[in-house]
Amino acid sequence: MLTKFETKSNRVKGLSFHSKRPWILASLHSGVIQLWDYRMGTLIDRFDEHEGPVRGVHFHKSQPLFVSGGDDYKIKVWNYKLHRCLFTLLGHLDYIRTVQFHHENPWIVSASDDQTIRIWNWQSRTCISVLTGHNHYVMCASFHAKEDLVVSASLDQTVRVWDIGALKKKSGSPPDDMLRLSQMNTDLFGGIDAVVKYVLEGHDRGVNWAAFHPTLPLIVSGADDRQVKLWRMNDTKAWEVDTLRGHMNNVSCVMFHAKQDIIVSNSEDKSIRVWDATRRTGLQTFRREHDRFWILAAHPEMNLLAAGHDSGMIVFKLERERPAFSVSGDSLFYVKDRFLRYYEFSSQKDTQVAPIRRPGSTSLNQSPRTLSYSPTENAILICSDAEGGSYELYTIPKDSISRADNVPDARRGVGGSAVFVARNRFAVLDRSTNQVLVKNLKNEVVKKSALPIAADAIFYAGTGNLLCRAEDRVVIFDLQQRLVLGDLQTPFVKYVVWSTDMENVALLSKHAIIIASKKLVHQCTLHETIRVKSGAWDDNGVFIYTTLNHVKYCLPNGDSGIIRTLDVPIYITKVSGNTMFCLDRDGKNRGIVIDATEYIFKLSLLRKRYDHVMSMIRNSQLCGQAVIAYLQQKGFPEVALHFVKDERTRFNLALESGNIQIAVASATAIDEKDHWYRLGVEALRQGNAGIVEYAYQKTKNFERLSFLYLITGNTDKLSKMLKIAEVKNDVMGQFHNALYLGDVRERIKILENVGHLPLAYITASVHGLHDIAERIAAELGDNVPSLPEGKVPTLLVPPTPVMCGGDWPLLRVMKGIFEGGLDNVGRGAAVEEDEAAADGDWVEELDIGDVDGLQNGDVSAILEDGEAAEENEEEGGWDLEDLELPPEADTPKASANARSSVFVAPTPGMPVSQIWTQRSSLAAEHAAAGNFDTAMRLLNRQLGIKNFAPLKSMFLDLQTGSHSYLRAFSSAPVISLAVERGWTESASPNVRGPPALVYNFSQLEEKLKAGYKATTSGKFTEALRVFLNILHTIPLIVVESRREVDEVKELIIIVKEYVLGLQMELKRREIKDNPVRQQELAAYFTHCNLQLPHLRLALLNAMTVCYKAKNLATAANFARRLLETNPTIENQAKTARQVLQAAERNMSDVSQLNYDFRNPFVTCGATYVPIYRGQKDASCPYCSSRFVPSQEGQICTVCDLAVVGADASGLLCSPSQIR
Secondary structure (H helix, E strand, O other): OEEEEEEEOOOEEEEEEOOOOOEEEEEEOOOOEEEEEOOOOEEEEEEOOOOOOEEEEEEOOOOOEEEEEEOOOOEEEEEOOOOEEEEEEOOOOOOEEEEEEOOOOOEEEEEEOOOEEEEEEOOOOEEEEEEEOOOOOEEEEEEOOOOOEEEEEEOOOEEEEEEOHHHHHOOOOOOOHHHHHHHHHHHHHOOOOOEEEEEEEOOOOOEEEEEEOOOOOEEEEEEOOOEEEEEEEOOOOEEEEEEEEOOOOOEEEEEEOOOOOEEEEEEOOOEEEEEEOOOOEEEEEEEOOOOOEEEEEEOOOOOOEEEEEOOEEEEEEOOOOOOOEEEEOOEEEEEEOOEEEEEEOOOOEEEEEEEOOOOOOOOOOOOEEEEEEEOOOOEEEEEEOHHHOEEEEEEOOHHHOOOOOOOOOOEEEEOOOEEEEEOOEEEEEEOOOOEEEEEEOOOOEEEEEEOOOOOOEEEEOOOOEEEEEOOOEEEEEEOOOOEEEEEEEOOOEEEEEEOOOOOEEEEEEOOEEEEEEOOOOEEEEEEOOOOEEEEEEOOOOOEEEEEOOEEEEEOOOOOEEEEEEOOOOEEEEEEEOOEEEEEEOOOOEEEEEOOOHHHHHHHHHHOOOHHHHHHHHHHOOOOOHHHHHHHHHOOOHHHHHHHOOOHHHHHHHHHHOOOHHHHHHHHHHHOOHHHHHHHHHHHHHHOOHHHHHHHHHHOOOHHHHHHHHHHOOOHHHHHHHHHHHHHOOOHHHHHHHHHHHOOHHHHHHHHHHOOOHHHHHHHHHHOOOHHHHHHHHHHHHHHOOOOOOOOOOOOOOOOOOOOOOOOOOOOOOOOOOOHHHHHHHHHHHHHHHHHHHHHHHHHHOOOOOOOOOOOHHHHHHHOOOOHHHHHOHHHHOOOOOOOOOOOHHHOHHHHHHHHOOOOOOOOOOOOHHHHHHHHOOOHHHHHHOOOHHHHHHHHHHHHOEOOOHHHHHHHHHHHHHOEEEEOOOOOOOOEEEEOEOOOOOOOOOOOOOOEOOOOOHHHHHHHHHHHHHHHHOOOHHHHHHHHHHHHHHHHHOOOOOHHHHHHHHHHHHHHHHHHHHHHHHHHHHHOOOOHHHHHHHHHHHOOOOOOHHHHHHHHHHHHHHHHHOOEHHHHHHHHHHHHHOOOOOHHHHHHHHHHHHHHHHOOOEOOOOOOOOOOOEEEOOOOOOEEEOOOOOEEOOOOOOEEOHHHOOOEOOOOOOEEOOOOOOOOOOOHHHOO
């Protein structure tokens, strides 16, 4: 049993379903009739006019009526729309057991304990027939669904069938008195309108219920003898067919199921029993602990039943109605009436594929629950609850989909749920061991895998992955690696729907939808009060789903809405464009056209596809408060303006989107003080002084107006305001305006006029107006106030205005995407309004006349307390003084138009430094952009550099050199500008070039010459500094061509040799007490790759050192090498020849040197020892100097930057290397 709804109440004696709405009536033993919405689970209404229990209740098929009968002998007809009883039918003399409307005629049949059955006409409100014959209480009576028959059951142990055909024929009212008399007799004794057709005897006790089969000539009855009997009838007789035994107490109610071949009965033994009507065997029993059952009702259209018991009622279904289906691309496989069927969406062709065997057991709910399809193998898995969970595997030959003939037999197996996980593998859940068995198409187990959670169902989650469901969570499990890929807490998930690209998944539970990514990262959750039934993803990534009565959508951000309502639940199979394909509960395929406008509109807003939004606004009928509220909530008031005609809403939206132009038009139309005030606030925020002024004038807000003139520096108008205050006799206003103007004499005059002479005196003397001060002092006499001693007064001078005149400058921006449209929509009204405002009202309003010409008294008489001003508003506003608005250019019309309709703030562009770094792998350009971190990373990766101390100043130079700075004005921050390499006048302003760099290759060539010069003149320290500087600069050089790249690499080698040589020479000069080491270093220097002049000097130097140390053989070797270079300086050659001669006499060395000139070698850059060919060494990744292996991992002593032996990708100094 699938319980859909339960109530707790007094004992339920009568039940009736509404044919169209999800309502059920329950009449209670307490006299109350309840009207429930079983879908929402809410009590809609209660009717309590009966006294005592109400045993029968019934809805009318088409009218908003229901009828009830109770123990107060009354039959009441109610209108549930009017929530009241329309009339009462009186006539029965005892309790009324059942009431029922006829399906066509305006009749009601009622059964009563007065042993009669009455048929009433509810339109004429009379009893048209009394059926007598039972000789005990009549427990129930009902009309046949098609024929003119009534069946009744009584405690006299009989069931009677009555023919009421004569009632149909009898029409209208009788013509004369005679007939009217016979009518009276009929009413008293029961007429001949209804005759007993059969009396069915067979029960041993009183019969509580009898019911017709909806279509077949069968009757079922239940009695106090605990038996359910089945009867058959033909035109002439009726007979007992069978007896169903099993109930342990009185059978209270029994009926045929309209859709299935079964009988449902309930009893005071606290059970509901379901019987097979053909086999006449019990199928299932549902028991309650403490409650006896009294009544059953079936829904006239749907597959629903209800049962009333001692403490309430239940609405339930016997079997699931959801067809098992699986969608794959353009095809749908589903099960209907024990057949596997195939449906093609594109051609809408529906074919039968194969029969499915009936389950062996006879119990209910054995139909297929789920279906899984493998398209490549054309194999189908069908799972059902039979045998505690089992599956069948069908492999369908490719060509026989359309011909349901030679489908081989299914392979079967037992398991909680089975799904395909790969082309030819499916997983079966074994709940007892919490394992998944992976099987092949021969139904053989290939592997077993324990699950990470105690799962009660598995679903497909991409090839090789399973989505396992537990009570409160789901996990995605990789069968191959046996890893949990994702885990999510959820309510109990019933269905899983993957998007076509398998990127997102919708998990459907009874009342919620959870959208998550393929790794189960939660995206949004939607809660529904009505049960969720099915769903599918549309082509735009929107999830479309159905509840029992709606089709709805869910956007990726969790926004949802209704697409349409449904009369009956359906199951979505696929959404394609505007068509939603679905299966209904009868297993029929339907295509429903849906209107996707609303959700596509919201999706376009969400994805910032504003061009779509605009075209939809222009072309579709999107309107209504919901859309406006949505746009406001999402921060698009300017879009909402398109939809709104109501001026107040337009005004609010215009303010929200900063659209002063439309706000002015709406405020003018509304013309209320509050709206003008709010307009003033917004216009002030935007610095639109003209509109602020207009708004303050409209609200007669003089204080604010004066202050506005003060901050905009409008002294002319301030002096007019002073006169207005004078005319209105507003002393405080006068004083304020005088203060704002800085008019000292006026302030003294005002203080005098109101009698504040001491203040007037102080003001005059502080401001140095001594003549006035003396005059006032004379008036004050002895009361002249003394000024404080030794204090310097400060004068009250009005501040300089922030900006004089005109509106604040506004940012020039590209027109907003929504503006073009807005202009067209608002243009007609708004601009005319504005022009009217600018040309007419604004001047008229303030046409005050010449105050000077008026006597003060007259003016104050006119404007005694401001009331007169209010009355004169129509003719001339304040009627005080013309404020002489500036010429057209300053009026708000101009500024409003200049700004067009919507202010769209410019979107911040990408900072230049970011553009530079995004595009480049050159360290120099990253340093120039100020991105030192990435520059250092690049140098480390390319050249193995780890010691960045020598490069710090160069990084800073590069950054400062590629930026220029402007001071805009004193209070604004300094603006930095990017300086680009190779910029020209004709360059496009939107395309960014690479940064300008302060170091270039030609500078290095200059430095190289300087280094050579210093070496030649023997300034070794200076030369070493220059060469090292070159080595340190090369990593931050950028050149254009490949040829230059080669030159840079060559330069590194040249400079490195000099640095190494000079370091050794300087070291040799420091050593005083070790002549052997001195000779070795001098010898090694001659093996550095130097320019010829420098090589000769090194050889000369080494020869001299060795000669002095009496190592004549070595000295001779150097002399020989020197002579081989053909020295141009005669002095050098002469010395060499002399050394050779001396050596020839004594070819010997006094001391042994670590130096073998015959064996090629390189010198270690750190230890200065020779590394002969074939010996192991390590090198610097940047300058390529060589080192003994023990130096690996140390900073290179030659370049002082890189780590010896580090991995590096090589020097990158040109964009041409990257292309």
